[in-house]
Amino acid sequence: MLGEFEYLILAATACLGEDAYGAAIRVEMHRSTGHWCSLGALYTTLDRLEAKALIETWMGSPTPQRGGRAKRMVRITARGVRAAAAFYDTVARASRGLSWDTNRTRLRT
């Protein structure tokens, strides 16, 4: 089972597709959660996800807007997609019928 932070990183990575790398994932997570995650948490969690084979990372080519530094590119694997889907299903099932879930449904309708 994934942790909540791991799920957020997987979701941001999937959302960014081919453009997923450290800084972009941080910005995407800030957009979706409203909080900046620390760089330490991001990079150590990327390592953990890679060790679990849920993502793949590699060094991209250097770019001028990064001061000639390379990016650490990230791609979600099929196993990562399955783990994220399982986490989402679990949260959705666990939340069914709860006040915040029904209020949300009512608000939508």
Add this chain to the structure above:
Amino acid sequence: VTRIAWRLIERVSRLLEPNEREAVLGDFAETGESAARALLDLAGLLIRRRSALWGKPLLCSLGGIAVGAAVCFVLMDHIYGYLARPLTDSLVATGLSYATPVNPFDLYVKLSVVCGVFLASPYVLRQLWLLFSPHLSPVDNGYAWPFVLLTSALFATGGFVGYEWALPTALRVLLNFASRSRAMVTINEFWNLAIAVVVGTALVVESLSLCGFMYMRQKRAKGCSQT
């Protein structure tokens, strides 16, 4: 100040793996992060990396010392009888006193931990070696067991020399300063001195092995640069 902070970030980031350093510094440049924020982020990342690397060996070392201390605590009556010999020889007329009822128990715990360190020293040294082994060359890593065994032997030898020679000598010299007065030494004061002398001597003798290892490394590096 900002320029100094960025120079500091540049320096500190060298503690990261080269690829990670590249990615992290690039991220800072791209997001235009402030120097203070970048320094905090970098410190957080380094702490996480170091604790992941050091956590297990340090915990294992503490566990080893705890097991050693527990064994020594069980055998402390015998150990204390042996360790107290230089003390009873020197203070035979006066003996030792204690101020509160918990002092003897405190002393047993303290001595158990110190003896536990000696007992667990090969295991602790092996764990400390594992801590630094990622930064050592394969040739250096080949010396792991000889280093651990030699250093443990030197640590124990140093402790023995400290106990058999340095401690009685120190006691004789110190007690002769006031030979006309009656000594009223408490057990805690005495054993603090004894532990400092024995562990201090052990560490000094043990450091010979470290010096030898560093000398060999330097000699090999010189040999490589000449060829």
